[in-house]
Amino acid sequence: MSQLYITPERLLTYQDIYTDEVLQALEALAPLNAKQKALMEERNQRRADRIANKTLLDFLPEETCIGPDHLRVADIRLGDFECSTIPEDLQRQWIQGTGPAAKPNAPLESSIRNVAYALLSGADGWMFDGEDALGQINAMSLDNQRNLKLAINRDSKFLEIAEKVSREMNKWSESFFGKPIIDDWKAQLDFTTLIFRARGLHLDDRHIAMENGESFSASITDLTLFVVNNYKALQAKGSSIVLYLPKIQTAQEAAFWNTLLSTLETHLGLAKGTIKCYVLVEQLEATYQLLEIRAALGLHFVGFNTGRWDYINAVADAMCGIDDFINPNIESITMTYAYMGAYEDRVRKAVNTPDQNGNFSLWQGGMEPNIPVGSEAGVKASMEKALAGAKREQAAGASGKWVAHWKMVHIIRPVWEKIGETNQLGREFGPLTYTQEDQLALITLEDAPLTIRGGRNLLSVALQYGNAFLQGFQAAALKPADFFGNDDILYLME
Template identity: 75%
Template sequence: MSSHPISIRNDLQVIYQDVYTPEALQALAILTPFNQRIKALMDQRMQRRNWRQQQQQRITFLDPDSTIPGTGLLVQDARDGKFDGAVILADLQRQWIQGTGPAAKPNAPLENSIRNVAYALLSGADGWMFDGEDALGQVGTMSLDNQRNLKLAIHKDPRFLTVAEQVAIEMNRWAESFLGHPTITDWAEQLNFTTKIFRARGLHLDDRHIRDAKGIAMAASIVDLTLYVVNNYQALQKAGSSIVLYLPKIQTAEEAALWNELLSSLEKHLDLSVGTIKVYVLVEQLEATYQLMEIRAALGRHFVGYNTGRWDYINSVADALAWDKTFINPNIEAITMTYGYMRNYEDRVRRAVNTPDQNGNFALWQGGMEPNIPVGSEAGVAASMTKAIAGAQREQQAGASGKWVAHWKMVHIVRPVWENAGEANQLGRLFPQLTYTQADAAGLTQLEPAPTDIRGARNLLSVALQYGNAFGQGMQAAALKPADFFGNEDILYLMEDMATGEIRLSILWEWLHKGALLTEADEETGTRAGDTFSEALLNRILDQEYEKLLNADNKDVFDLSKTTTLPIAKEIATAYILSQEKIPWFIDLLNINLNNMDLDVAKQRIRMYVDTFTNERKRITENLDFRTSVTEEVL
């Protein structure tokens, strides 16, 4: 028996014995001590957040003469590149397009669920980030289905190959109708083209199925990392593939240092050399933007690149400045990657990756997400694809070595932007060295004039409600659009994940609690330019948008959800927006209601969360339905 035992709920160890293998369980037990350390770091996060809110302090750059906690590195040395970084491996040299999405479907048999992996690996994407976090539903045992499907695909199990052959036929059929030619010539060979990448859940989330010896929920990061790497590293290496992860929601270099130690400990246990596991980091948090070189240095030989996401980053800025009555985001549509603080954030990322380490190694910059899906009217698709290509061209010209797409159909539409440029990557492209002035700091929260109007509020509410509903149904990635555009084929559905629901509620929280002034008149509500966005106005719009969802066709809002998860989604959205204290994570309220269809239970759990956060400054992140069976063995 390990000195650091873990427990797995119900009979999942038996049902998923191909995921909870002896080797994986042994590694989990060895890494269990990191659970307490992660929880301590998350407490520090909350303490920093609370202090800034109370003192009304903005985030600042680190003291250059200080040491990065968890490392022996001086901050100034990290900024100067005086550290050992990673050499970019062969299968990461060209990552023009990375697709993103989960490897599983909710409540689906394996033959249907695993189709997600087949679409991904046959898409022609240079890499595919199989998501264990924002786009992966967590109802039931989806996180384990995700791991199972990836293992079957990576090991080329016959069950996966049978599905892949059929999916290839269907994908070619679509390609011939839309692109005018097939995209897959040899499906079996095509499966080898795409680099497999896995996104673990962030340090702020708990696993729903495992607790440590003290009965404390295991950090999801430990579980995701261990199950994916232990179950697949040998097959990946045998195929000549790198072991690559995306690490989300890192806020500080100290957190990156803990990740580095966690990765190194797993490598040591598996007898792998340090740095074998490579990681991209998603720059999704404002605080991380102040510590980019420090994070690179802390991850050392594991780090290969940054990704510039959009939605999570916007929310992090809003959250960090919740205390500042003058900071109010405009309509979400206005906050593009060229908007104020987003433009400055992206610029710092590209300058950080093209600062060499002491061995002359640069890092990769993977651009942001393209959420469009080419399904709709001919005019709507044409307009949206033109916009998507223009966005990709802007990022390529700015120095990105590639970007993300949220749907496999977008791969061959966007990939030619980089293919035509003809360079495998833009490593080492010359940009000015990063500076750390007051003007640099101010730029990372820079607002610019943009609309704040009723149409924007309706869009924010409609999509946020739909997202909360989709989450409850097990779809953390869902094709959505505002209810007023249901049936309008000129307005395309966009692939949305957790972050997009969160930022919509976050902006509405700002508008309400900071007294946003409307920039345009609205005939339907009788509001005028200059009117304040009030609680009465919010409630009126909320009721109207909710009614539209109740009356929507089953295609847009599942009829079954209208009496189950949709009312809960409304309750969560209302609690989030009305809360006097800005709730740090929308996903917390959703997670504590996973697999719950009872509105009264949801109200109790939401009230408990809000009270706990308000009174104790603590989040509830564990699975409230965790049960262990009497026959379960402690590992």
């Protein structure tokens, strides 16, 4: 390789992942690494300037041009842009699950069970996480890729594990629902659309560097390894190649992702727009540029996802220079809380704004972190709360929802099954506007408890998560220390 250096030990141990085709594609995308570094420098400088000057985020000026195609903001807001039509296997995504495809320090037989649980869950889609929920220790990012490749290609090792897992899942289901959830385990494996979340632009890969010693983008790495290793098998099944893109803050960053996707498609001889992507709206800055992000990703873009926990933290970070911006206790910041409601409203309006061809995009609702493990009373109360949240999001216009555990799929999915609509594309919510009132709504606080207990809970969760994180478990079941030993209060997956 002329531009890149990969640790020899990893090259040898993961020859099935670092194939010749993958290495050639990495070389083709390597020149884009410098742009990733520049974008992250710009991101850090914007944040430093906001803190120093105590300035607020705002919408882009209409004369701004975005990306190498010089998309003009004023034109985008008039609908002069083109996004993707929704592929058949993404049109109904009532429930998407999320979690990593690997476990830390685990043999293949144990690690790949994660994929089996996901693909047998009955979820319409499953986002296999290479970022937030995947431990970034040792070679976990490569184990994650290996497990997905084995599952997509229906390797005999995976099928053997999947059959065992299906029996375990049915045993649980018979005790919880009084009936099995899997009839034909082999057929069930093909029900769920497989989606991959690459690492964000802020992260570097630990196994690859530029020949000059400069760090190499984890986003380029994950995109290349997942797509190149699996696109032929996915296309042979008639499945879409789908990514979730995390932590995007600006339309310029989205345009860079568009360049990455298009460059890889050209290298592989794929038509432009073959690779589809959702964007997780996790950053306050991104919420000021939603339509522009959608336009910048063009034919690759299929939808936005809204979340709660990450977004609350991103708001706090974006506002850290404003002395009087103090969030209340986090349990008070629900999706109907002042700035959260404004965020959700802009997302649903952005996806239901037609492009120049009349196409709309999807809105996937936020995470349901409950896990049905605890006392009978605790599970009953938590499941009622989870169902109420799902019903609210469905009524608000979401085409589906996320769950953090396979056991939640058949608890939440009936909310959408009862309505029966494939999706809510094009539902009317009124136009996006860009007034000062809109600007301030996205950072508006409302009266809610702000107590020592709330601060103590945050510290407790931080310590628990830090403990899990250092062991390689970036998806962990947590609850406030005040309720340890109380099975009526369930652990939540974070």
